[in-house]
Amino acid sequence: MGRTAQSVSRFFSRRKKKQNDWAFPEELCRRFTLAEISAATQCFDQTLFIGKGAFGTVYKGRIKVDGDEDRIDVVAIKRFSEDSIQGMPAFRAEVQLLCQLRHHNLIPLIGFCEANGERIIVYDYMPNGKLSDYLFHPSNIKNKDPFPLTWKQRLKICIGVARAIHYLHAGVKHAIINRNVSCHSILLDHNLVPKLSSFGLSKMGPPALSNALIKMNSNLTGTFGYVDPEYLDSGNVTEKSDVYSFGVVLLEVLCAKSILILSNERPDSGEIFPDLIDPFLKGKVAPDCLKKFMNITVRCLRRTGAERPTMGEVQVELECALELQESADAVKQLKELGTSASTSLAPPLPAHDMEDYTYENISFSEINETFCILVRFI
Numbered sequence: 001m002g003r004t005a006q007s008v009s010r011f012f013s014r015r016k017k018k019q020n021d022w023a024f025p026e027e028l029c030r031r032f033t034l035a036e037i038s039a040a041t042q043c044f045d046q047t048l049f050i051g052k053g054a055f056g057t058v059y060k061g062r063i064k065v066d067g068d069e070d071r072i073d074v075v076a077i078k079r080f081s082e083d084s085i086q087g088m089p090a091f092r093a094e095v096q097l098l099c100q101l102r103h104h105n106l107i108p109l110i111g112f113c114e115a116n117g118e119r120i121i122v123y124d125y126m127p128n129g130k131l132s133d134y135l136f137h138p139s140n141i142k143n144k145d146p147f148p149l150t151w152k153q154r155l156k157i158c159i160g161v162a163r164a165i166h167y168l169h170a171g172v173k174h175a176i177i178n179r180n181v182s183c184h185s186i187l188l189d190h191n192l193v194p195k196l197s198s199f200g201l202s203k204m205g206p207p208a209l210s211n212a213l214i215k216m217n218s219n220l221t222g223t224f225g226y227v228d229p230e231y232l233d234s235g236n237v238t239e240k241s242d243v244y245s246f247g248v249v250l251l252e253v254l255c256a257k258s259i260l261i262l263s264n265e266r267p268d269s270g271e272i273f274p275d276l277i278d279p280f281l282k283g284k285v286a287p288d289c290l291k292k293f294m295n296i297t298v299r300c301l302r303r304t305g306a307e308r309p310t311m312g313e314v315q316v317e318l319e320c321a322l323e324l325q326e327s328a329d330a331v332k333q334l335k336e337l338g339t340s341a342s343t344s345l346a347p348p349l350p351a352h353d354m355e356d357y358t359y360e361n362i363s364f365s366e367i368n369e370t371f372c373i374l375v376r377f378i
């Protein structure tokens, strides 16, 4: 077992003994004073405001690095609202989980502060914001070229998120169900590497890979449009609930529209969904890759958890979809080079200007059908 897995397992056994205690592993997480947080945010100055979520407000801040006073880190500081009933359990769940998990595609937690009734979490700052802004509101992205994400960038983002969720489900001793996977909880770093965030609703399950259910006795929760319909019916959440939410993310990545907008555009039964794929992507996705991507999406969105793939399977298949795209691009580029070499000495055109991929042989009926069933759940 790796170091992180061991410490997570130690933590979980300790946690079991002290059911309601605020157990927090000091050695894995920095505890900030309120004075340090105030200095970092200039007393929560509005000019440093980033955004507001269900549990609190996030500010940009500058923190002196522990043990190296000359270095300053740019951070995101989430200040939990005093009046949020779910705020306290969400704060503790997030700190307890995140400070023990280490994965390239999980938001890195730097530390926390709990003093004078304030509850604050400090994370690495993600300069490219949320995936949902990139897909649905590109104008929200400050100081950025508003050019939409390319298909390969989207695939790589999906693969990164799939790896993070797979790690939560199967890479630690006790499976962790995030329960809040959505395009809003996927943050992008300066290289557009995705980092899964929002762990306030996460639940620890039985030992990983047991496929056992976690029975929820709390109110149904999650982000509207992303919640597993089986969980809505039964109140039981499993790792397949995250698979369903991730299926909605895949759909939104393909369409560049939020599920709520898509549900409003639902056609009458039997009709084809209009303009299913993001128009920007048309002609830029290799048909085999598109088929594979649609197939994964459809399977993640199946009605029952038992019919859905595991996150491990989803990750491998998305990696395969990326390979299909890359080999098709390489073939296309070679053809293009051959043509341009034989006709002129002009340099090859960029990929998006080359002859379009066409989709004549792809049946959209399965994804259309799934779409129509899916939007009925919302």
Ligand SMILES: Nc1ncnc2c1ncn2[C@@H]1O[C@H](COP(=O)(O)OP(=O)(O)OP(=O)(O)O)[C@@H](O)[C@H]1O
Residues within 6 Å of the ligand: 050, 051, 052, 053, 054, 055, 056, 057, 058, 076, 078, 107, 123, 124, 125, 126, 127, 129, 130, 180, 184, 185, 187, 197, 198, 199, 200
């Ligand atoms: N580490 C970060 N770096 C940059 N921006 C962040 C970071 N964490 C959060 N944000 C931004 O701050 C805003 C509020 O985030 P927050 O996580 O509180 O809300 P949320 O995304 O709605 O999730 P939740 O469901 O947990 O409330 C969002 O716009 C988010 O993009």
